[in-house]
Amino acid sequence: xxxxxxxxxxxxxxxxxxxxxxxxxxxxxxxxxxxxxxxxxxxxxxxxxxxxxxxxxxxxxxxxxxxxxxxxxxxxxxxxxxxxxxxxxxxxxxxxxxxxxxxxxxxxxxxxxxxxxxxxxxxxxxxxxxxxxxxxxxxxxxxxxxxxxxxxxxxxxxxxxxxxxxxxxxxxxxxxxxxxxxxxxxxxxxxxxxxxxxxxxxxxxxxxxxxxxxxxxxxxxxxxxxxxxxxxxxxxxxxxxxxxxxxxxxxxxxxxxxxxxxxxxxxxxxxxxxxxxxxxxxxxxxxxxxxxxxxxxxxxxxxxxxxxxxxxxxxxxxxxxxxxxxxxxxxxxxxxxxxxxxxxxxxxxxxxxxxxxxxxxxxxxxxxxxxxxxxxxxxxxxxxxxxxxxxxxxxxxxxxxxxxxxxxxxxxxxxxxxxxxxxxxxxxxxxxxxxxxxx
Numbered sequence: 001x002x003x004x005x006x007x008x009x010x011x012x013x014x015x016x017x018x019x020x021x022x023x024x025x026x027x028x029x030x031x032x033x034x035x036x037x038x039x040x041x042x043x044x045x046x047x048x049x050x051x052x053x054x055x056x057x058x059x060x061x062x063x064x065x066x067x068x069x070x071x072x073x074x075x076x077x078x079x080x081x082x083x084x085x086x087x088x089x090x091x092x093x094x095x096x097x098x099x100x101x102x103x104x105x106x107x108x109x110x111x112x113x114x115x116x117x118x119x120x121x122x123x124x125x126x127x128x129x130x131x132x133x134x135x136x137x138x139x140x141x142x143x144x145x146x147x148x149x150x151x152x153x154x155x156x157x158x159x160x161x162x163x164x165x166x167x168x169x170x171x172x173x174x175x176x177x178x179x180x181x182x183x184x185x186x187x188x189x190x191x192x193x194x195x196x197x198x199x200x201x202x203x204x205x206x207x208x209x210x211x212x213x214x215x216x217x218x219x220x221x222x223x224x225x226x227x228x229x230x231x232x233x234x235x236x237x238x239x240x241x242x243x244x245x246x247x248x249x250x251x252x253x254x255x256x257x258x259x260x261x262x263x264x265x266x267x268x269x270x271x272x273x274x275x276x277x278x279x280x281x282x283x284x285x286x287x288x289x290x291x292x293x294x295x296x297x298x299x300x301x302x303x304x305x306x307x308x309x310x311x312x313x314x315x316x317x318x319x320x321x322x323x324x325x326x327x328x329x330x331x332x333x334x335x336x337x338x339x340x341x342x343x344x345x346x347x348x349x350x351x352x353x354x355x356x357x358x359x360x361x362x363x364x365x366x367x368x369x370x371x372x373x374x375x376x377x378x379x380x381x382x383x384x385x386x387x388x389x390x391x392x393x394x395x396x397x398x399x400x401x402x403x404x405x406x407x408x409x410x411x412x413x414x415x416x417x418x419x420x421x422x423x424x425x426x427x428x429x430x431x432x433x434x435x436x437x438x439x
Contacts, residue, residue: 006116007032009046011053011060012367014360017078017101017108019375021052023409024105026343026373031112033342036371038364040064044071049116052108054078054101055086062093069096074115078108156263158410159192159312162274163319164328168350170197170271171384172318175400177237177269178393179407186235187411188225188262191242192255193273199241203391204230211243213261214254223261233393256311267411270312314344314373314410321349321358321377326365333369342371346406352377374409376402 008031010018018036025033034048040059043051044067051073053060065075077090077098090098099111160176162169170193177189191198191210199206208228217223229238240262243250262268319329329347349362359377366375379398387394394400 005029005031006049006113007034007047008050008052008112008116009034009043009048010036010371011043011051011057012036012038012364013054013056013078014356014363015054015056015078015080015101017054017103017105018367019372020105021108022372023374024109027409028106030109033371036367038368043068048073050074050076050112052076052078052112053095055080055083055089060089060093065094069094072117074117076112076115156266157259157268157270157312158314158316159270159272160316160318161272163317163325163332165274167274167318167320167325167328168384169274169318170201171388171394171399172316172348172350172378172403173269173271174198174201174237175394175403176316176407177239178233178395179400179403179411180236185266186231186238187407188229188266188268189232189237189239190259190262190268190270191240192270194242194250196242198239198271201388201391202232202239204232204239204241206241206243209241209243210255210258211250213240213258214250217257217261218254223258225262225265229262236393259311272312312344314346316346316348316406318348318350321352321362325349326362329366330369333366343373345370345372346374346376346410347372348376348378348402348406350378351380354379374406376406378402 010021010033012018022033022036025031031050034046035042037043037046038059040061043059043064049072051068053075054077068075074097075095077087077093077095078101079086079090079098081087081100081102087098097111097115099108103111158176160169160173173189177187179187189198196206198204208230213223213228216228225238229240231237232239240258259268259270317329317332319325319332329349347366349359349366352359352362363375366372381394381397381399383394383397384399386392
């Protein structure tokens with residue numbers, strides 16, 4: 001029997017269940033996310049087997065649910081158990097089933113798979129596929145072949161880029177790389193921006209640097225991380241600093257070779273600079289370009305998609321959580337939209353406001369443009385500024401909490417938090433940082 005993953009669509013929600021489910025699908029597969037929708041017309045237009053919404057969905061009505069069901073779709077409603085009226089509202093609109101918002105993403109996915117209508121492809125007998133039609137055998141869109149589940153730890157290269165300058169992309173890259181060792185080995189942090197920003201931030205020497213490593217590779221030498229990277233914070237991460245002139249001297253192909261060589265030894269986090277795809281802003285940002293998120297990373301040698309696949313497996317876009325920062329983020333996403341693989345993109349809204357309505361607005365505007373593997377909120381934390389002046393690592397608070405969870409999802413770290421009271425505080429703030437829970 002050929003298993004077919006159900007196609008699903010989600011109503012945009014400010015609650016954590018929606019981005020948590022998207023992250024779970026990006027890591028493990030199990031269903032194909034068609035879209036995140038904000039309008040009833042979009043809900044009807046999406047060719048999905050299961051439509052998932054919650055009791056806060058602004059366009060939820062009985063007629064909409066009835067029309068979705070008439071078109072052969074199952075409607076699953078998510079509600080807050082602390083507000084029983086939400087479940088009653090969903091049932092009153094006629095949804096097929098309801099589920100609590102605090103279930104795990106795996107449990108939510110299991111409910112979706114159970115409710116999804118059984119596929120009936122050509123050539124079936126008692127639900128078992130005898131043979132695929134000829135157009136499916138040729139790899140056409142209509143075959144709906146399953147997507148292999150994604151295993152944790154497959155991301156070896158994570159690029160962190162800013163939607164604009166000064167949004168904290170370097171700080172996010174440092175926190176992500178410092179989030180935890182892999183099998184006892186530190187994560188490599190590479191400065192792809194140019195200048196000496198990373199060296200100044202961590203109090204490191206200016207040599208060896210990225211340009212020196214690229215030159216060594218060009219001369220046929222072997223790159224061993226312990227010989228070229230500088231240990232930071234008692235060996236919790238290893239850094240490759242930038243050269244002041246490498247933006248002019250380092251080619252994107254040189255950067256690709258360095259990252260490939262380092263990734264052979266363990267995960268790599270690249271500080272890729274800032275700016276919309278296709279603009280300048282350091283070698284890394286220029287090399288990322290509009291192809292950074294190309295959905296086909298194994299294209300012909302020298303193609304944009306091949307370069308993108310060699311540079312990074314996952315991209316983390318950092319944006320300032322203000323109206324101006326939102327505009328920069330939307331510009332970045334719009335520029336990359338034609339080449340965007342949402343399963344490889346996480347967005348971090350840095351300096352996120354405490355006001356829940358502002359967070360909901362930021363969330364809705366981001367997911368309106370494209371579905372994401374994850375959307376994360378990081379509140380303002382005075383520890384970050386102090387750590388920058390001290391050349392230290394931020395190892396507690398909301399930034400560290402989000403970085404640990406993101407690293408656990410992308411790089412298969414254990415996601416461990418600091419011990420004692422700092423660990424308890426980090427968990428509470430981490431929950432608020434993602435902005436998905438009611439207070």
